[in-house]
Amino acid sequence: MSIRDRMSGNEAVAYAMKQVIPDVMGAFPITPSTEIPQYFSDYIANGEVDTEFVAVESEHSAMSVCMGASAAGARAVTATSSAGLAYMWELLYVVSSARLPVTMAVVNRALTGPININNDHSDSMGARDSGWIQIYAETNQEVYDNFIQGIVIAEKCRLPVMICQDGFITSHGVSNIELVEDDKVSKFVGEYAPENYLLKHENPLAVGPYGVSPYYMEVKRQQAQAMKDSMPVIKQTAEKFCEMTDRDYGFFEEYMMDDADVALVVIGSSAGTAKEAVDRLRAENKKVGMIKLRVFRPFPRIPLSRAMCKVKAVAIMDKAESFSNSGGPLFNEARNSLYDLSGKPYAINYIYGLGGRDITVEDFYDIFQDLYVIYYTDDPGDVYRYVGVRDSRFPDAVDLGRENDNDI
Amino acid sequence: MTYNSETYKYDLKREVEKDERLAGGHRLCAGCGAGIAVRGVLRALEPGDKAVITNATSCLEVSTFMYPYTAYEDSYIHSAFENAGAVTSGVETAYRVLKKKGKIKDNFKFIAFGGDGGTYDIGLQSLSGAMERGHDMVYVCYDNEAYMNTGIQRSSATPRFADATTTPVGSCSPGKIQNKKNLTEIIAAHNIPYLAQTTPFGNFRDLHEKARKALYTEGPAFLNILAPCPRGWRYEAEDFAEICRLAVDTCVWPLYEVDHGKWKLTYEPKKKLPVEDFLSRQGRFRHMFRKGNEWMIEETQQYIDAQWNRLLRAVNTGKDV
Numbered sequence: 238m239s240i241r242d243r244m245s246g247n248e249a250v251a252y253a254m255k256q257v258i259p260d261v262m263g264a265f266p267i268t269p270s271t272e273i274p275q276y277f278s279d280y281i282a283n284g285e286v287d288t289e290f291v292a293v294e295s296e297h298s299a300m301s302v303c304m305g306a307s308a309a310g311a312r313a314v315t316a317t318s319s320a321g322l323a324y325m326w327e328l329l330y331v332v333s334s335a336r337l338p339v340t341m342a343v344v345n346r347a348l349t350g351p352i353n354i355n356n357d358h359s360d361s362m363g364a365r366d367s368g369w370i371q372i373y374a375e376t377n378q379e380v381y382d383n384f385i386q387g388i389v390i391a392e393k394c395r396l397p398v399m400i401c402q403d404g405f406i407t408s409h410g411v412s413n414i415e416l417v418e419d420d421k422v423s424k425f426v427g428e429y430a431p432e433n434y435l436l437k438h439e440n441p442l443a444v445g446p447y448g449v450s451p452y453y454m455e456v457k458r459q460q461a462q463a464m465k466d467s468m469p470v471i472k473q474t475a476e477k478f479c480e481m482t483d484r485d486y487g488f489f490e491e492y493m494m495d496d497a498d499v500a501l502v503v504i505g506s507s508a509g510t511a512k513e514a515v516d517r518l519r520a521e522n523k524k525v526g527m528i529k530l531r532v533f534r535p536f537p538r539i540p541l542s543r544a545m546c547k548v549k550a551v552a553i554m555d556k557a558e559s560f561s562n563s564g565g566p567l568f569n570e571a572r573n574s575l576y577d578l579s580g581k582p583y584a585i586n587y588i589y590g591l592g593g594r595d596i597t598v599e600d601f602y603d604i605f606q607d608l609y610v611i612y613y614t615d616d617p618g619d620v621y622r623y624v625g626v627r628d629s630r631f632p633d634a635v636d637l638g639r640e641n642d643n644d645i
Numbered sequence: 646m647t648y649n650s651e652t653y654k655y656d657l658k659r660e661v662e663k664d665e666r667l668a669g670g671h672r673l674c675a676g677c678g679a680g681i682a683v684r685g686v687l688r689a690l691e692p693g694d695k696a697v698i699t700n701a702t703s704c705l706e707v708s709t710f711m712y713p714y715t716a717y718e719d720s721y722i723h724s725a726f727e728n729a730g731a732v733t734s735g736v737e738t739a740y741r742v743l744k745k746k747g748k749i750k751d752n753f754k755f756i757a758f759g760g761d762g763g764t765y766d767i768g769l770q771s772l773s774g775a776m777e778r779g780h781d782m783v784y785v786c787y788d789n790e791a792y793m794n795t796g797i798q799r800s801s802a803t804p805r806f807a808d809a810t811t812t813p814v815g816s817c818s819p820g821k822i823q824n825k826k827n828l829t830e831i832i833a834a835h836n837i838p839y840l841a842q843t844t845p846f847g848n849f850r851d852l853h854e855k856a857r858k859a860l861y862t863e864g865p866a867f868l869n870i871l872a873p874c875p876r877g878w879r880y881e882a883e884d885f886a887e888i889c890r891l892a893v894d895t896c897v898w899p900l901y902e903v904d905h906g907k908w909k910l911t912y913e914p915k916k917k918l919p920v921e922d923f924l925s926r927q928g929r930f931r932h933m934f935r936k937g938n939e940w941m942i943e944e945t946q947q948y949i950d951a952q953w954n955r956l957l958r959a960v961n962t963g964k965d966v
Contacts, residue, residue, distance in 0.1 A: 260742040263735060287745070289738045294774035298731035301724060301771065305735025308722050309697065310749075311742055313735070331724050435697045435720040436740055438751040445723035446712035 251276035263302030310434030333368030338391035355593020497526030514601035676882025678872025701763030879928025
């Protein structure tokens with residue numbers, strides 16, 4: 238019997254971390270992920286888990302500790318957010334190229350500039366090319382489930398994994414959750430038993446060489462192949478998890494897509510808000526749908542493009558700006574995936590929710606209305622749009638009902 | 646095992662007959678102090694003991710582990726420039742956990758090597774964290790007093806007046822303006838069980854005994870090894886040993902240790918030589934001997950004397966400098 242409880246997303250991921258019994262956790266506090274190492278330290282203090290917690294002096298050292306521990310043959314985990322993830326940047330590449338299965342709970346928060354503690358996806362989206370698998374969650378339940386699956390995926394693929402959730406929205410929001418029993422989780426993740434590791438006395442190992450030009454490119458190609466090969470592993474792991482819990486996960490979730498005219502593609506907790514807008518429009522007999530992307534790395538290019546091709550116009554929602562003058566990171570990859578298909582939909586980008594800016598059911602409702610304009614007129618207009626921005630100098634600015642706030 | 650100075654007797658002949666743990670054929674320059682420092686430290690390991698060696702990005706790293714070859718007989722990990730302290734922390738923590746869980750039976754030692762760039766400068770935070778947390782490891786700085794891997798740029802370990810490529814001597818520049826940072830004292834302030842300054846000098850006894858103590862003292866230990874660089878310091882390869890000796894005999898690089906809080910000189914020059922004897926053998930200080938630049942030598946001598954006297958006070962009073 239699974240265990241019913243109420244937990245914040247941070248507690249849920251810390252609980253999952255405890256159940257997978259890591260050997261080493263190296264972490265440094267940063268809002269909003271701080272609670273994860275706090276909960277975990279409590280578990281250790283109370284003898285609930287025998288992990289060694291290394292209270293490092295920075296996130297750079299947190300990732301370095303995880304690298305050293307993982308290379309030495311230990312199951313290593315960490316948690317971070319925002320600037321902490323940015324500070325790990327250099328090591329993200331080092332860890333993935335060394336093919337070390339470190340699992341990291343990322344509690345998404347805006348990157349500083351200006352400083353802001355609230356949610357958007359600029360931190361992990363900035364790390365999208367670092368060779369880490371990235372799995373996002375809508376709810377506390379999903380982040381818990383994803384973390385347990387993440388351990389299996391990482392260790393099978395020998396690739397590091399980020400398990401992402403939205404800062405404050407799920408990390409601090411308490412909701413009902415179904416936990417898996419400890420023994421079932423143990424059995425599901427198994428023991429970490431690498432073939433080679435630093436502490437294997439009969440066969441010393443050297444990690445992190447100078448990769449001269451005749452070898453460097455092969456290393457990168459192998460990483461790319463490993464990312465490609467992780468697709469079936471992610472799928473099989475989800476299937477196995479479903480057998481255990483009856484909770485079904487794919488690369489993405491389709492909501493009301495089968496007969497939809499127009500649809501949204503969205504990542505993370507905003508999918509819950511978007512579903513509400515879908516339900517409302519469905520009640521008005523509007524055929525709208527939604528795709529919630531769970532796995533961003535590897536990018537499920539082919540299945541996602543097929544799902545998007547079910548509609549005539551799709552809004553691709555980015556909770557991160559990439560300052561490329563051609564839309565956010567999800568937009569660029571999702572739109573790219575449509576290129577080779579005939580009968581592809583119009584694809585419109587909406588940048589939303591930066592630095593914790595609210596997105597409401599009404600906002601999604603309006604976006605669906607925009608999509609219907611395109612649906613009927615065949616005129617996509619400007620495909621690079623903002624939602625919820627407040628500045629009259631921008632064509633997509635909205636009036637938030639305040640006076641004189643354009644001067645802010 | 647633990648180190649016992651009463652029963653241990655150094656024998657150079659026996660030491661050099663041990664199997665090498667840093668194989669020949671690596672790509673370090675002739676007359677480089679880094680390889681000599683590494684071999685000197687690794688020789689202090691008991692032959693049956695295993696080690697995991699961490700390296701900060703450095704000349705040493707790019708010269709000894711170029712895929713698909715490694716010069717190390719032991720397990721080895723390189724990650725980045727500034728994190729050797731933290732990476733070693735991770736390896737050592739994994740060892741403790743896996744040993745506790747019965748997955749590992751052997752005894753391992755953990756040794757990190759970084760240059761002065763990776764230790765005095767960019768890696769100082771990571772090193773400080775590792776020392777403060779108390780990991781059972783030895784961090785070895787091979788100090789060649791500049792960023793040699795990128796081409797002799799100044800570091801905080803570069804001494805005043807040295808000609809480095811980012812503090813070049815010119816008509817408006819006397820070389821580096823600032824004095825050398827005293828990293829050994831900074832690490833002493835971490836109150837770790839054992840730390841020392843040494844250099845490959847004489848019959849290597851000083852380096853060997855300190856490495857042995859560092860390796861076999863439980864908890865964090867730190868060795869700061871002056872390791873001259875023929876390219877950066879501009880000397881002939883065969884002068885290496887002489888330059889190390891002069892660094893010690895001029896008190897530019899005093900040999901001392903702090904063993905469980907007790908400051909001790911491990912070598913006192915019979916006759917303290919003038920600093921010119923050390924400076925004049927190196928191209929990086931050549932401009933100090935030009936007419937009109939006498940003040941540079943005078944000020945260097947004053948500084949070295951003041952530092953030496955501070956150290957003597959610490960040794961004589963048993964108190965921190």
